[in-house]
Amino acid sequence: MTHIKSLTRVMILITMFIPGLLFAQHHKEKLSPVLFEHLRINVADKEATAKWYVENVGLEIIPSDNDDVVYVADKDHNFMFEFSSIPGLKNAYSDVDLNAYHLAFEGHATIEAVAEKMLENGATQLGEIYRNKVGDYVFNLQDPNGFAAQLINRVDAFYPDPVKSTIRFEHFAFNTEDQMLSALWYVQFMDLTIPWSKDIKADNNNYRTYRVPYxxxxxxxxxxxxxxxxxxxxxxxxxxxxxxxxxxxxxxEKLAKRMIHGGARQVGEKRTEPNGDIIIDLYDPRGIPLRLIKRKPPIL
Incomplete structure (x- = not known):
């Protein structure tokens, strides 16, 4: 009964707050795959930050023709940082709550050794290592810029284990007013998927609690x-x-149009970089900064 009530609530929210969703379900144009590519963070020293993640987390620098940023990826090239150092903009993040934003790495080996190396070289520990309700081991810390990083060892990993290293990017967390509604928005308007979302059984078998969606x-x-x-x-x-x-x-362009139809807000005009990359910047309906990019050629 609880699940029926929750589903009813979500459907009401959909029809009230996402413009055109019911129409879009019947007239949705099939687009090419939308893939996570990078997380941009402005820091005081982009080269030093890149070197820190290479030496202490086991990432690698990805060469590019853009001197304004430094790209750092996991060795399997699933995802990457884009570090910039633009004067006058925010470049320290210790004031940001862990539950508001954090970046997580998942490894199929122990995470204690990686955490120890990070802490020895300027990271700050946030609480003790703990085991969450589904059995994953989690360690939270801040990098030297104050950006919250999480190391996690999954009992039941929802992505393949790294091949070329012991660690990979896994998720980027942020807070939203309604997590289920936000999840539906990304699935409907960006063609993303839900790789993992669980109900957790409590001691009372009649009680189940909703797991945060990925x-x-x-x-x-x-x-x-x-x-x-x-x-x-x-x-x-x-x-x-x-x-x-x-x-x-x-x-x-087509993806941005669909996102805007669903309530996203575009910032400025589409632009073409000197190297041929096409970029469109938007905010999702809750203010999360998103970028669409068509690389020429691809980096990852």
Whole structure:
């Protein structure tokens, strides 16, 4: 009965707050795959930050023709950082709550050794290592810029284990007013998927609690983790030069049009970079900075 009530609530919210969703379900144009590509963070020293993640987490620098940023990916090239150092913009993040934003790495080996190396070289520990309700081991910390990073060892990993290393990007978490509604938005308007979402059994078998949803892409590169906590985040509606999550697509204009139809807000005009990349910046309906990018050629 509880699940029926929850479903009814979600359907009411859909019809009230997502413009054109019911129409879109019947007239949705099939687009090319939308893939997670990078997370942009503006920091005080992009080269030093890139080196820190290479030496302490086991990532690698990805060469590019853009001197304004440094790309750092996991060795299987699932996802990457895009570090910039633009003066006058936010470049420290210790004021941002862990439950508002954090970036998580998942490894099939122990996470204690990685955590120890990070802590020895400038990271700050956030609480003790713990085991969550589904049995995963989790360790939270902040990198030298104050950006919250999470190391997690899954009991039941929903993405393939790394091949070329012991660690991979797994999710980027942010807070949203209604996690189920946000999840449906990303599935409907960006063609993303739900790779993992569980109900957790309590001691009382008649009681089940909703697990936060994860939103991934079809190539199992990366995911969003959506929280539904009562807190504000200073990174919402932040300029894209400070922070954004980027998705690669061969049809950025068509995808942007669909997202805007669903309540997203475009920032500025579509632009073409000197190297031929096409970029469109938007905010989702809740103010999360997103970027659509068509690479020429692809980086990952």
């Amino acid at each position: 939103i991934g892409d079809v190539e199992e590169r990366m995911s969003f983790e959506l929280f539904g906590k009562d807190l504000e985040c200073s990174l919402n509606n932040m300029p894209h030069e400070v922070i954004h999550t980027a998705f690669s697509t061969d049809e950025p």
